Amino acid sequence: MEIPVVKQILSANDEVAAGVRDALAQQGILAVNVMASPGAGKTSLILATAAGLPARLRPGVIEGDLASTIDTDTLTARGIPAVQINTGGNCHLDAPMIRAGLAHLPLAEIDLLFIENVGNLVCPAGWDLGADAAVVIASVPEGHDKPYKYPGMFAAADAVVLNKADLVAYFDFDLAYFERGLRMVNPDAPLFVVSCRTGNGVAAWVNWLVGRAKR
Amino acid sequence: MEIPVVKQILSANDEVAAGVRDALAQQGILAVNVMASPGAGKTSLILATAAGLPARLRPGVIEGDLASTIDTDTLTARGIPAVQINTGGNCHLDAPMIRAGLAHLPLAEIDLLFIENVGNLVCPAGWDLGADAAVVIASVPEGHDKPYKYPGMFAAADAVVLNKADLVAYFDFDLAYFERGLRMVNPDAPLFVVSCRTGNGVAAWVNWLVGRAKR
Numbered sequence: 197m198e199i200p201v202v203k204q205i206l207s208a209n210d211e212v213a214a215g216v217r218d219a220l221a222q223q224g225i226l227a228v229n230v231m232a233s234p235g236a237g238k239t240s241l242i243l244a245t246a247a248g249l250p251a252r253l254r255p256g257v258i259e260g261d262l263a264s265t266i267d268t269d270t271l272t273a274r275g276i277p278a279v280q281i282n283t284g285g286n287c288h289l290d291a292p293m294i295r296a297g298l299a300h301l302p303l304a305e306i307d308l309l310f311i312e313n314v315g316n317l318v319c320p321a322g323w324d325l326g327a328d329a330a331v332v333i334a335s336v337p338e339g340h341d342k343p344y345k346y347p348g349m350f351a352a353a354d355a356v357v358l359n360k361a362d363l364v365a366y367f368d369f370d371l372a373y374f375e376r377g378l379r380m381v382n383p384d385a386p387l388f389v390v391s392c393r394t395g396n397g398v399a400a401w402v403n404w405l406v407g408r409a410k411r
Numbered sequence: 412m413e414i415p416v417v418k419q420i421l422s423a424n425d426e427v428a429a430g431v432r433d434a435l436a437q438q439g440i441l442a443v444n445v446m447a448s449p450g451a452g453k454t455s456l457i458l459a460t461a462a463g464l465p466a467r468l469r470p471g472v473i474e475g476d477l478a479s480t481i482d483t484d485t486l487t488a489r490g491i492p493a494v495q496i497n498t499g500g501n502c503h504l505d506a507p508m509i510r511a512g513l514a515h516l517p518l519a520e521i522d523l524l525f526i527e528n529v530g531n532l533v534c535p536a537g538w539d540l541g542a543d544a545a546v547v548i549a550s551v552p553e554g555h556d557k558p559y560k561y562p563g564m565f566a567a568a569d570a571v572v573l574n575k576a577d578l579v580a581y582f583d584f585d586l587a588y589f590e591r592g593l594r595m596v597n598p599d600a601p602l603f604v605v606s607c608r609t610g611n612g613v614a615a616w617v618n619w620l621v622g623r624a625k626r
Contacts, residue, residue: 233448233449233450233530233553234448234532234553234557234560234561235448235550235552235553235554235557236553261560262533262560262561262562262563263559263560263561263562264556264559264560266556266559266560285533285537285563287502287531287533287534314533315448315532315560315561316502316531316532316533316534317449317530317531318477318500318502318529318531318534319502319531319533319534322500335450335552337450337550337552337553337575337578338448338449338450338451338552339450341479341481342449342450344478344479344481345449345476345477345478345479345481345530346449346477346478346530347477347478348477348500360552363552
């Protein structure tokens with residue numbers, strides 16, 4: 197009796213996600229679901245990416261957090277249109293939240309929509325938000341074993357960004373081991389090794405993203 | 412109709428948690444639920460703590476991960492009895508998993524049981540595992556805003572450990588801001604600022620823990 201209920205919930209999300217996807221396609225907006233552990237650098241990557249975009253591609257952000265408006269305050273202070281979604285206790289964004297967020301954004305002035313998910317390397321992977329691509333950010337201080345320990349998240353990525361690469365030596369981070377773990381669950385997603393702090397490597401990631409833009 | 416089902420699941424967990432708590436009390440074992448983001452240093456803190464314990468307090472570990480035996484391999488290589496629980500997709504440990512794990516540990520040779528939860532700053536906070544205390548580890552590279560963004564987890568802590576403190580200057584980490592956020596949701600839990608890498612600050616945390624031991 198319970199399984200049909202769960203099914204209903206999932207397809208309700210997927211139905212809304214399909215609507216979000218259609219709406220974004222009509223507007224010519226590329227949407228990216230940005231997922232990572234807390235503090236891996238989701239907002240930092242969005243800021244660094246926005247700064248590196250060609251002028252014709254204007255960024256916007258849907259910002260997901262359990263609580264607070266810290267990241268949205270940072271983004272809007274830089275002139276990036278952003279809307280905050282506070283999930284309360286919820287450990288991930290879902291498609292109805294995205295639909296609600298879109299209503300508060302100036303979509304005609306956005307070409308590239310970043311959806312910053314709740315900081316969580318487990319739960320967000322299972323939810324279709326209607327985005328065109330999923331990017332997973334890992335960060336060097338978290339350690340090189342993350343793809344082995346959180347395979348579902350890394351399997352779901354269309355691109356993987358390894359941030360805080362300026363600390364590889366300090367943390368004895370074994371990049372080859374990290375990449376082997378990634379390839380076990382995801383043979384194809386490009387891996388971008390970056391430091392949002394120094395800017396190293398960000399251009400290659402931005403190029404990949406720009407190549408997927410719809411206009 | 413759905414709410415009673417959820418209630419049943421919760422009380423099933425709490426019932427098992429009560430049994431775990433009783434079993435640990437009878438054995439004189441202090442159990443600590445260790446929660447943190449991925450890569451904040453849960454295993455590192457357990458290793459540093461184990462190394463700092465007086466000889467009369469023998470450690471043991473229940474290790475929770477979605478996948479892999481990486482941490483259990485590390486612990487057992489150091490001579491610490493440990494059992495791995497792989498949750499599959501599950502984003503947190505629950506009491507039945509702890510009950511199952513206990514059956515695989517030499518309880519008569521353990522005085523202090525660390526339960527290392529799945530790396531996740533959201534979901535584990537809501538689940539009683541039958542432990543005596545909950546410790547939340549934050550780490551400097553994650554940033555000083557975590558108590559504001561993940562209030563539920565920090566509210567649930569009996570003690571908070573801030574790890575990787577050797578990097579405070581590198582990350583412009585504002586300790587006063589972090590602590591203000593912590594105190595908004597948790598006025599009482601002691602805060603231990605440590606570096607598992609250098610060993611700084613670990614002794615104060617170990618003292619707090621030793622003071623709660625049952626024998």
